[in-house]
Amino acid sequence: xxxxxxxxxxxxxxxxxxxxxxxxxxxxxxxxxxxxxxxxxxxxxxxxxxxxxxxxxxxxxxxxxxxxxxxxxxxxxxxxxxxxxxxxxxxxxxxxxxxxxxxxxxxxxxxxxxxxxxxxxxxxxxxxxxxxxxxxxxxxxxxxxxxxxxxxxxxxxxxxxxxxxxxxxxxxxxxxxxxxxxxxxxxxxxxxxxxxxxxxxxxxxxxxxxxxxxxxxxxxxxxxxxxxxxxxxxxxxxxxxxxxxxxxxxxxxxxxxxxxxxxxxxxxxxxxxxxxxxxxxxxxxxxxxxxxxxxxxxxxxxxxxxxxxxxxxxxxx
Amino acid sequence: xxxxxxxxxxxxxxxxxxxxxxxxxxxxxxxxxxxxxxxxxxxxxxxxxxxxxxxxxxxxxxxxxxxxxxxxxxxxxxxxxxxxxxxxxxxxxxxxxxxxxxxxxxxxxxxxxxxxxxxxxxxxxxxxxxxxxxxxxxxxxxxxxxxxxxxxxxxxxxxxxxxxxxxxxxxxxxxxxxxxxxxxxxxxxxxxxxxxxxxxxxxxxxxxxxxxxxxxxxxxxxxxxxxxxxxxxxxxxxxxxxxxxxxxxxxxxxxxxxxxxxxxxxxxxxxxxxxxxxxxxxxxxxxxxxxxxxxxxxxxxxxxxxxxxxxxxxxxx
Numbered sequence: 074x075x076x077x078x079x080x081x082x083x084x085x086x087x088x089x090x091x092x093x094x095x096x097x098x099x100x101x102x103x104x105x106x107x108x109x110x111x112x113x114x115x116x117x118x119x120x121x122x123x124x125x126x127x128x129x130x131x132x133x134x135x136x137x138x139x140x141x142x143x144x145x146x147x148x149x150x151x152x153x154x155x156x157x158x159x160x161x162x163x164x165x166x167x168x169x170x171x172x173x174x175x176x177x178x179x180x181x182x183x184x185x186x187x188x189x190x191x192x193x194x195x196x197x198x199x200x201x202x203x204x205x206x207x208x209x210x211x212x213x214x215x216x217x218x219x220x221x222x223x224x225x226x227x228x229x230x231x232x233x234x235x236x237x238x239x240x241x242x243x244x245x246x247x248x249x250x251x252x253x254x255x256x257x258x259x260x261x262x263x264x265x266x267x268x269x270x271x272x273x274x275x276x277x278x279x280x281x282x283x284x285x286x287x288x289x290x291x292x293x294x295x296x297x298x299x300x301x302x303x304x305x306x307x308x309x310x311x312x313x314x315x316x317x318x319x320x321x322x323x324x325x326x327x328x329x330x331x332x333x334x335x336x337x338x339x340x341x342x343x344x345x346x347x348x349x350x351x352x353x354x355x356x357x358x359x360x361x362x363x364x365x366x367x368x369x370x371x372x373x374x375x376x377x378x379x380x381x382x383x384x385x386x387x388x389x390x
Numbered sequence: 391x392x393x394x395x396x397x398x399x400x401x402x403x404x405x406x407x408x409x410x411x412x413x414x415x416x417x418x419x420x421x422x423x424x425x426x427x428x429x430x431x432x433x434x435x436x437x438x439x440x441x442x443x444x445x446x447x448x449x450x451x452x453x454x455x456x457x458x459x460x461x462x463x464x465x466x467x468x469x470x471x472x473x474x475x476x477x478x479x480x481x482x483x484x485x486x487x488x489x490x491x492x493x494x495x496x497x498x499x500x501x502x503x504x505x506x507x508x509x510x511x512x513x514x515x516x517x518x519x520x521x522x523x524x525x526x527x528x529x530x531x532x533x534x535x536x537x538x539x540x541x542x543x544x545x546x547x548x549x550x551x552x553x554x555x556x557x558x559x560x561x562x563x564x565x566x567x568x569x570x571x572x573x574x575x576x577x578x579x580x581x582x583x584x585x586x587x588x589x590x591x592x593x594x595x596x597x598x599x600x601x602x603x604x605x606x607x608x609x610x611x612x613x614x615x616x617x618x619x620x621x622x623x624x625x626x627x628x629x630x631x632x633x634x635x636x637x638x639x640x641x642x643x644x645x646x647x648x649x650x651x652x653x654x655x656x657x658x659x660x661x662x663x664x665x666x667x668x669x670x671x672x673x674x675x676x677x678x679x680x681x682x683x684x685x686x687x688x689x690x691x692x693x694x695x696x697x698x699x700x701x702x703x704x705x706x707x
Contacts, residue, residue: 232549232562233581235573239566245549246559256552260660264550267637275595278588320584343577 076174076188082208084149084174084188085114092147094172095125096155097162101227101262104133106153106176106198108140109220113206116214120145126162130307132261136223139216149173154198154224156182176201178228181358196236199224203244218251223258230314231259235362266308273302273309281316284380285387290322293372295330313339313363324351326379330372338375339365346386354382393491393505399525401466401491401505402431409464411489412442413472414479418544418579421450423470423493423515425457426537430523433531437462443479447624449578453537466490471515471541473499493518495545498675513553516541520561535568540575547631548576552679583625590619590626598633601697602704607639610689612647630656630680641668643696647689655692656682663703671699 076084085091093110095103107123114121122145129137150172155161156179158169175186178201180193195201199221206213213221225245229237232245249255266274276298282291292315299309309329317325325341338355340348341363348364355378357366368375393401402408410427412420424440431438439462446454467489472478473496475486492503495518497510512518516538523530530538542562546554549562566572583591593615599608609632616626626646634642642658655672657665658680665681672695674683685692 233573233576235571237566237572239563242559242563242566246556246563249554249556249559254552255554256550259550264631264635265637266635271595271636275592278592314581318581318583319588320582 074188076190078204078208080188081174081190081205085209088149089119090146090148091119091121092150093121093123094150094152094155094161094165094168095123096160097126099125099127099129099133101133102197102199102224103154104129104136105220105224106202108136109199109202109217109224110151110153111140112214112217112220113211116211122147124165126164133223136220151176152186153177153202158183158185194238196238196241197224197228200241200244213251215251215253218248219253219258222248222255223262226259226262231263269303270308273298273304276302277312277315285384287321288387289324289326289383290316290319291376292316292327294327295372314341317341317343324383328372328375333371334369336368336370336372336375337365338368338379351382351386391505393507395521395525397505398491398507398522402526405466406436407463407465408436408438409467410438410440411467411469411472411478411482411485412440413477414443416442416444416446416450418450419514419516419541420471421446421453422537422541423519425453426516426519426534426541427468427470427522428457429531429534429537430528433528439464441482443481450540453540456533468493469503470494470519475500475502511555513555513558514541514545517558517561530568532568532570535565536570536575539565539572540579543576543579548580586620587625590615590621593619594629594632602701604638605704606641606643606700607633607636608693609633609644611644612689631658634658634660641700645689645692650688651686653685653687653689653692654682655685655696668699668703
């Protein structure tokens with residue numbers, strides 16, 4: 074059933090021993106939501122634990138340095154920022170069908186829990202966690218502030234994307250009343266890049282292609298380019314918006330070669346082009362301006378299939 | 391004399407026919423402040439005009455499309471975002487010594503006007519203009535919102551820099567209650583780049599140099615690189631933070647060749663390194679983490695002079 078913020082407050086106040094699940098390949102929003110909620114619950118004397126199928130990437134480690142693994146027997150399971158049980162990952166298989174409370178901001182959320190709270194107007198799930206903690210009259214600590222700010226920053230591109238609302242800034246305003254260095258978080262999350270990433274960037278720029286009077290821009294990232302540059306897997310993931318930034322490009326396609334017969338495609342659009350519609354033609358999905366799909370083909374074949382479909386969309390067929 | 395926000399409100403309400411000056415080489419903050427104040431004054435029936443020594447760059451043109459040049463005889467002169475009369479530019483020479491009200495956020499402001507309001511805790515001058523309009527109970531229009539948001543965005547790197555405060559986000563929250571597409575402003579101001587700029591970026595990456603275990607990164611932009619890439623002068627100016635973004639670089643130096651015997655240097659620092667202190671050794675200045683200076687030498691000679699000084703700072707001499 075669907076619940077509201079008051080229901081969540083009551084659920085959390087009346088129970089104890091919460092296991093908080095994050096999605097696989099954890100990003101700043103699921104990590105910030107998981108630990109933000111954990112610290113909030115701990116601050117009022119509740120027992121909690123945070124669990125993720127994958128390791129937390131180093132750049133988010135500052136969010137869990139106050140985290141304590143203690144003896145714990147879970148009684149209630151909460152998922153944060155997880156749109157579907159398919160995103161639990163192998164390590165969390167056993168919780169499929171067993172989530173009590175599902176807190177998320179993805180429009181496509183599958184309401185898989187006993188109690189579901191999905192607010193798709195929220196820029197991030199941490200924005201919802203802020204509202205939950207606020208509703209519970211929990212005093213925010215610095216570490217909670219860092220967690221919630223990190224999720225907002227991750228999912229809004231640091232207040233740049235269209236999902237940023239008046240409420241997002243209002244919450245950021247409250248968070249910055251706490252004494253932490255937001256600028257350092259932004260720098261570590263978004264601005265800092267290694268020489269290897271810069272090298273990869275050079276390869277990507279050198280190999281970009283443009284079609285249909287420059288409306289469509291295509292960037293490739295091949296295994297060969299990754300090896301030559303020495304960039305890490307995490308760094309490779311940061312290029313989805315790169316080609317769309319070029320003036321005139323309204324459909325930016327990034328094709329990442331995983332093997333010679335498997336590649337991942339990210340599409341970013343502006344204007345009225347619908348990225349999720351394009352990706353859904355290939356079994357993928359996402360949001361209007363940001364979506365993804367996969368191809369069990371070579372990069373070249375993925376490109377020609379994509380161009381064929383995109384041409385029809387541009388031609389209005 | 392120094393005045394407060396109430397004094398400014400009274401000054402504006404009690405007088406009329408305001409000429410608003412912006413600084414030379416106008417950026418988003420002086421432009422947003424000038425037009426933001428202009429639209430605010432017009433909305434309560436005052437006469438005003440905005441003046442700048444240089445043309446407003448195309449990317450800020452959306453801020454003045456409702457601007458009307460009408461018959462106007464100036465009675466009072468206001469400067470916005472101008473730290474010193476030296477920044478008036480040739481076209482505004484005649485106003486030196488003649489400014490009535492100076493509204494600014496630069497710490498180094500020279501208080502050159504009859505009435506001065508300098509709030510160095512403000513992230514942007516538009517943040518102050520918001521407070522002025524709010525103090526005057528002026529209802530914000532969409533175009534005013536665009537102006538004020540543009541200034542904040544420009545001077546905070548879209549809420550990334552350390553000067554962004556809780557108040558900055560609170561004001562952004564109020565502005566986003568107005569119905570304008572903030573995301574498009576950000577995209578046009580900061581994200582969109584031409585193929586020519588991308589080409590220049592490639593040349594810069596190829597020629598970067600690192601010193602002192604990578605703590606110091608140097609980027610050059612020569613006239614030859616600019617010509618080869620076809621980038622515009624405006625695009626050339628956007629690289630000051632580029633080299634500092636590389637992991638490990640705490641002092642990022644960008645040397646722009648203007649002629650064979652004249653170059654402009656921008657320094658961006660993190661941590662405890664003081665950019666303004668380094669630049670002041672060469673007759674320049676700025677803020678702790680962002681400063682500039684000029685050299686009447688070749689790029690090579692500027693580099694060796696800079697490295698010599700920076701070495702002493704790193705060595706703690």
